[in-house]
Amino acid sequence: MVKPLFRMIVEIEVIDVDQFRVIAEEASQICREEPGTLIYEWFIDEGGHTARLHEAYESFEALDAHGEGRVFTELAPRFFEAARFVHIHFYGEMPPERARHAPLAPRTIWGSPFAAR
Numbered sequence: 001m002v003k004p005l006f007r008m009i010v011e012i013e014v015i016d017v018d019q020f021r022v023i024a025e026e027a028s029q030i031c032r033e034e035p036g037t038l039i040y041e042w043f044i045d046e047g048g049h050t051a052r053l054h055e056a057y058e059s060f061e062a063l064d065a066h067g068e069g070r071v072f073t074e075l076a077p078r079f080f081e082a083a084r085f086v087h088i089h090f091y092g093e094m095p096p097e098r099a100r101h102a103p104l105a106p107r108t109i110w111g112s113p114f115a116a117r
Helices: 017-031 060-067 070-082
Strands: 006-014 037-044 050-057 083-091 107-109
Touching (some): 006 017, 017 037
Parallel strands (some): 083 107
């Protein structure tokens, strides 16, 4: 397995759990075809009100392709009717020019691990 260059955990508030699940499934189907998308996993709490999306990409080019791809161009309008991003946690070295981009939600940039296996 390729070691991910860049990972994210997206905290999500779920507004319409049934619609949210449908959209998450569609997004996962799309991401299976995206080169360089290594992890794309959705989790939802037992109450159906809070979710997490775990993503990992092998390069910034793969992340850019995802951001310009079908998940955002086709599914985003429906997604934002069913849920909203609360906070985005970025893991990995982020070049300063990327850090200046306006995020979709408040964010924390954690950088690279200082201790790892």
